[in-house]
Each structure stands twice: as structure tokens, then as C-alpha cells.
Amino acid sequence: MQPRIAGMQRVYTEPDPFEPFAISQAVAVGGWLFVSGQAALDQEGAVVGQGDFRQQAECAFASLERVLKAGGSGLEDVVKVTLFLTDMRHLPEVVELRRRFFRPPYPADSIVEVNALALPDLMFEIEAIAVIGAGAGKSTS
Template sequence: MTFEQVRTEPDPYAPYLLSQAIRLENLLFVSGQAGYGDDGAIVGREDFDRQADQAFRNLQRALIAGGSSLDKVVKVTIFLTSMKHFGKIVELRRKWFSAPYPADTIVEVSALYTPDAMIEIEAIAIATTNSQGEKS
């Protein structure tokens, strides 16, 4: 078995010695994606909707970099700093995923990696292409 590190550009997680994702043959394990912009800073401080939308965009970018896509996600774990946003998560799942929807765990946590972060999404997906876009 071989595995490879998946990188995105920009990669704001590099200073923390994290991989955006790890690909193990046709499985892709994506690290938690928060609502950070290209500069690594959280977008929309205290604005859950902006952060959540950006977190899904960042998830999509990491999936594509690893040879997958949102429709190949089989499991997500969503970390929230408040369950009051649960309804918004259901709405976003409808926007970003399609049937059959991935298995999901939603967890409320007291804090994420920075006090400004309100959401983080990690995923496991099937990878069907290599980094050049060719079927694997």
C-alpha cells in the first residue's frame, strides 16, 4: 500500500505540520477544513454563515486536489462551537452534497484551533482520479 500527501494552494495548514489530505490508494482522508481564506485568516469573524460556506469551499478544494469530489464523500465529521447552527448545517448539506448523502457526525466542541473558528469539516472520500485528472 502506498499513501501520498495532498497539498492545496494556498496551504495555510503547512506551518502546523498538517497535511490537507492523505491519499491511501483510492481513499482520501481530508483534514478538518475551517472557514479560512487564502491568507489563512478566518473569514467573517462571528459570521457562521460565511465561515460555513468557506469551510465547504475549502473541503471541495482539498477533495479536488486529492482526485475526488463532493459527490464521492462517504463520511464527514462536522465540528461546531455551537449546536444552534445545526439547522444551517442541514441546509448546507443539501447545497453541497447530493443523494446518497454521506454518513455524518456532528459534534459540538468548546473550541477549535483558533478562537475565531466556528466550524471545521473533515471527510473521507473515494478518489477516482490522480493529480493530473486521469482515472485511477
Template sequence: MSSQRETRERVTMSTDWYEPYAISLGIRTGNLLFVSGQAGFDETGTTVSPEFDAQARQTFANLRRVLEAGGSGLEHVVKVTIFVTDISVIDQVIALRREFFTLPYPADTIAEVSALARPDWKIEIEAIGLIPDA
């Protein structure tokens, strides 16, 4: 057993869109950052567009913001889980992964789900990132 006590630190920002739902944007523990699922909404919580590509790009932007607030970044992501409401967008998701992530690409799970937390969301991404200076 380790003699060190487990520590968890909540990641938050001035605009914490998950606070009303009792969800942390992210949790830091050791050199890992666990990021809650991000979707295609802006700082006010409004879904940016009904179009998949616009939502997906905003989702990656939100993911980047939370990772950076927690001391990590897209280049330090080791695992992502991507939920989509229509698996036919798989080629778009692969193209976005190539655009936003770098080699070695993170481990990934992608799954089609019947719905996300809001009926107009088409994509949600959660991630685990390394904190390089931890």
C-alpha cells in the same frame, strides 16, 4: 496478509495553509482520500467573517478544493465529521449539507465542541472521500 505495500500520498496545493503546522491537507491511500479538518479561512489563513454562515460556506469551499486536489470531489464524500462551537446552528448545517452534498448523503457525525484551533472559528469539517479513478 497483503503482499502490496501500503502507500500514502500527501495532498498539497500551491497555498498549503496547514504546512506550518505539520499537518497534511489530505492523505490519499488506495481509493480513499482523508481530508484534514477545514474551517472558514481564506488562502492567507484569515478567518473570512465572524458570522457562522460565511465561515460555513468558506469551510465547504476549502473542503471542495482539497478534495479536488486529491482527485475526489464533494459528490464522492462518504463520511464527514462536523464540529461546531454552538449546536443551535444544526438547522443551518442540515441546509448546507443538502446544498453541497448529493444523494446518497455521506455518513455524518456532528458534535458541539468548546473550541476549535482558533478562537474565532465556529465550524470545522473533516471528510473521507472516494477517488473514482484510483
């Protein structure tokens, strides 16, 4: 018999654009927060910034921040991200956005170019793992 991990909870914002797809925006287990891929979607699930990579990436980072907050965390607690881009030529913009939204020590990171994301007009997605409270000692320099 496998031991059960006590306290696994669904984390979500209202309204939850992921609910129709049977996906949790995030799951909290103990002090860990596992955030599903966040993309440029408004609260009703419609794509924001069609054709505008920067606007889509900023929207996805803002969505990530909202979900982290709903889970009792924040960007300062993120220890790992995976970024999905439909065009790796946007990598310099991604680096700028990482510097804007994260502080040293920066989270571990994987960046993957993909042919497509869940919706055809999406160009960027970010998923994250956070440890609640881990960022309390992060440098602000």
C-alpha cells in the same frame, strides 16, 4: 514486520495554510482520500467571516471542495464527514448546507459540539473521507 501501504501521498492546495502546523490538508491512500478539518481560513490562514456562522461554514465547504479536487476527487465522492460546531443552535443551517453541497445518497455524518476550535474565532470545521470515483453512480435527484 508490518506491510507498507504503497502510494500514500500528501494532497494540498497552493498556498497550503496547513503546512506551518505540520498537517497535511489531505492524505490519499489507494482510492481513499482522508481530508483534515477544513475551516473558514483564507489562503494565508487568516479567519474569514468572524462572528458569521453561515459565511464560515460556506467557506469551509468551499475549502473542502478545493482539497478534494486537488486529490482527484469531489464532493460527490464523500462517504463520511465529521462536523464540529461551537454552537449546536446552528444545526438547521448545517442541514441546509449539507443539502446544498451534497447529493443523495448523503454521506454518513457525525456532528459534534465543541468548546473551541484551533483558532478562537472559528465556529465550524468539517473533515471528510472520500473514495475517489465512488460518486459516479450517485443520484442527482
